[in-house]
Amino acid sequence: MPGTNPAEAMRIIAGELPGFPHLAELPARGPGADLTGRTAALLVDMPVEVTTRGWRLAERPGRDVTRARSMLSSDLDVLEEVLQGYTGPVKIQLCGPWTLAATLELTRTMDAALSDHGAVADLAASLAEAASAHALDVAKRLPGTAVVVQFDEPALPAVAAGQVPTASGLSRLAAIEADTIRERLATVLAGIPGYTVVHCCATTAPFGIIRTTGASAVSFDLSQLRRGEEDAVAEAAEAGMGLLVGAVPAVNAAFEPDRGSSGPAGEHGAAQRVVRLWRRLGLAPDVDQVVITPGCGLTGATPAWARAALARCREAAAMLPELIQETEGKTR
DSSP, rough: SSSSSHHHHHHHHHHHTSSSOBBBOOOOTTTTTSSSHHHHTSSOOEEEEEEESSSSEEESHHHHHHHHHHEEEEEHHHHHHHHTTOEEEEEEEEHHHHHHHHHHOOOOOOOGGGOOHHHHHHHHHHHHHHHHHHHHHHHHSSTTTTEEEEEOOTTTHHHHHTBOOOSSSSSOOOOOOOHHHHHHHHHHHHHHSOOEEEEEEEETOHHHHHHTTTEEEEEGGGGGOGGGGGHHHHHHTTTTOEEEEEESSSSSSOOOOTTTTSTTTHHHHHHHHHHHHHHHHHHOTTTTTEEEOSSSSSSSSSSHHHHHHHHHHHHHHHHHHHHHHHHHHHHH
């Protein structure tokens, strides 16, 4: 979410998404509120610190970790207060192991942890333990809820394709084999007792690998999906995975259509895009298998647009059953 006020962001989320709220992330607050820093600060026995280039593994915990953990603790206090009495599903987000390995530097070099296979294995094991403890903490704070844990992996395609730059920027780190990617992701996912999501908003997302990691669902940005990837999405759907589809623009559109518009930023247009996706996949639309989300980059939106985007996701989802019936009637 944009902005720096966790209470305000959480109230917006709870108000616009009453059936599936999530913990707000506010990276505009600086180091420790960002994707890598928030997750790295939770790692077990792997301290980190901030450098001029980002985050790196450290010899011992310091004030950077303390600050990141303090912000997360405060955010969880707000989550607990705003969602008091709520008993539905609630989502939390963490950096996935491969994006973490691609964005964390090693202790004594400027190379990414991705360059050291042993460091990657240690990261995955530490993250598995940290994520499990984090999910249990949220569950204790919100009794009766079903905690959904999402792992964000924007760097996953670059890791798989050998496109992560070295410290000098003059070369690229070697591509990681699919089996290794699958194994490390599966290690982290296996430690979560409930529903899990792997999110990848980049082009050429490795849907086939994600499908075989044990994840309950895959999340992606519909605007980034290429026709050649749709078969892999269909296979994930046929395997029973949930689909979190980024169908509402995350940043302010060139124009903001009126409510109900069939334009790309309107809720009706978003619902239509999801139904068309199901048709292209050759599958019968299933409203119980899909969640409509904003596309990636909501933190770059204005606060007004962020609120509107969340509202349009909810309203688009409510339109799906009727649109499906209309589409089926036309095809008969």
